[in-house]
Amino acid sequence: MINLLGRIAMLRSLPAAPEPCVLEVDGRPVKLSFKRNVRCKRMIMRLAKDGTGLVMTLPKRTSQAEAHRFALASKDWIRKNLANRMVATEFGDGVLVPLRGELWRISCPGGRRGLVQQDHEAKTLIVPGDLAHVNRRLTDWLKQQALQDLTRASHHCATAMNVKFSAITVRDQSSRWGSCSHARALSYSWRLILAPSYVLDYVAAHEVAHLQEMNHGPRFWRLVLTHCKTAKQARHWLKTEARDLHRYGVKTP
Ligand SMILES: [Zn+2]
Numbered sequence: 001m002i003n004l005l006g007r008i009a010m011l012r013s014l015p016a017a018p019e020p021c022v023l024e025v026d027g028r029p030v031k032l033s034f035k036r037n038v039r040c041k042r043m044i045m046r047l048a049k050d051g052t053g054l055v056m057t058l059p060k061r062t063s064q065a066e067a068h069r070f071a072l073a074s075k076d077w078i079r080k081n082l083a084n085r086m087v088a089t090e091f092g093d094g095v096l097v098p099l100r101g102e103l104w105r106i107s108c109p110g111g112r113r114g115l116v117q118q119d120h121e122a123k124t125l126i127v128p129g130d131l132a133h134v135n136r137r138l139t140d141w142l143k144q145q146a147l148q149d150l151t152r153a154s155h156h157c158a159t160a161m162n163v164k165f166s167a168i169t170v171r172d173q174s175s176r177w178g179s180c181s182h183a184r185a186l187s188y189s190w191r192l193i194l195a196p197s198y199v200l201d202y203v204a205a206h207e208v209a210h211l212q213e214m215n216h217g218p219r220f221w222r223l224v225l226t227h228c229k230t231a232k233q234a235r236h237w238l239k240t241e242a243r244d245l246h247r248y249g250v251k252t253p
Pocket of ligand 1 (some may be wrong): 206
């Protein structure tokens, strides 16, 4: 109890973190948020979990001015290490978006609202209607595409592994790409539709395999590898590239 009270007193004595600010990196605005940590000995800058900006953790006594000086002095480092990975990308006319691992250009002719169309030859996604709603509408369309691909991939694996699932949904989880509940419901991140198809197929194989093995033991991995030949490459891709997928489109909690 004393420990807990002591800890609360310590947290209370932490000065408030500075307000978030916007840093300009290569002419692009980058949101920088701050937080304090009593155990932190030096300032630490890292990518925000949702990939849309930076978070700086400050020791207890670091002033706002010091924090800002450190941020400005870190611009080169940010440019080199993070800049291409962290700018939130709203869907709009001319913006490039990865779809099944290939880059497509968004075209917004305006006019009346209609269905999103794919021009396969020009690698263009045509989003008609009010420009103000393009970000939301294309996100919704990508979610439908994700559900379609993930349903197909999950059924394929379930048949091959001789298991059944009860439901399938797509969401916008920030920390995992898929999950499988005890009620045998599969849930995936819609952002997998942005990744190469072999990555989506692997995540489906992984979650469907959990219907047989609710663990990550050797039998589980044998099952995954038997039904997904690209598991190794896909896992590597998820580790190295997938974070970038979080910057696209509309975020839903
Ligand atoms: Zn798993």
